[in-house]
Amino acid sequence: MQTTVERAKGRVPVTVLRLEGDLDASNFEAVIGEGRRLYASGARDLLLDLRAVPYMGSSGLVALHSLAMIFNGKEPPDPESGWAAHHALEEAVDGGLQPHMKIVLSGSPDSSPARVIQRTGLDRFIDCRTDEAEAIAAF
């Protein structure tokens, strides 16, 4: 898993975290750690680029939950909490899309991240788009 960080300027400064490679149980905690470091260094709005992630399972979902919580100023859930992480995120954002993290996906609805996000309903809480410029402008 390779990670790249870029800065983008929309209506607000946006930090773009690009992941390249499979996101699984061997590396999801490193991604959460990267999110913590970015937030600690002052980043407040995160665009997570998953277009170069060929595979993502439930461990990747934990990373997405955790990043969303971190960038909303909350403590991320325990990695074993499963649906409780969904509940925690929903409560943190009062049931709507949380404002400080978005995801950019490849245009294919059959991509592994897109299918997993759709199947678990995570896109109800995290704004997922396929156009990066549009996503940055939407913060």
Added chain:
Amino acid sequence: MIAATSLLLPQADLVDLATIRAFVREAALARGMAGPGVDDVVLVADELATNIIRHGYGGRPGPVDVAVAGDSTAFIMTLRDRAPEFDPTTRPAPDLDVPLERRPVGGMGIHLIRLCIDGMEHRSRPDGGNELVVTLSLNGKGDVGHADHR
């Protein structure tokens, strides 16, 4: 080249998940599967192997064997380990009529597995460990599996 039917990992670690996924993907493709069905097989293998290593072995390396078989109607995958006995089929199935956000705590992985498989059987190995046999229909997912998350 003839596709292998089994993958033996005497000291499987989390970094070996990629090897397991690649093996299962190749096996599925060799059996004529295509499209999202292949991704489902890979997802199930990854979730089950992750459970074995993270929970069965407590995150430490341990033996994981994966074997594949099947015919024109089904893809059958068997995972064997030496972890403490755990029968996921005895876990109650979640109420899928409950909205996603109101389901009880536990198991994103099991939700994903259930969406993909048609059945799962557990056997305790006579000399210790577990054997899980997972069936995925090639004619479309039946969503009647009995897997559960550790």
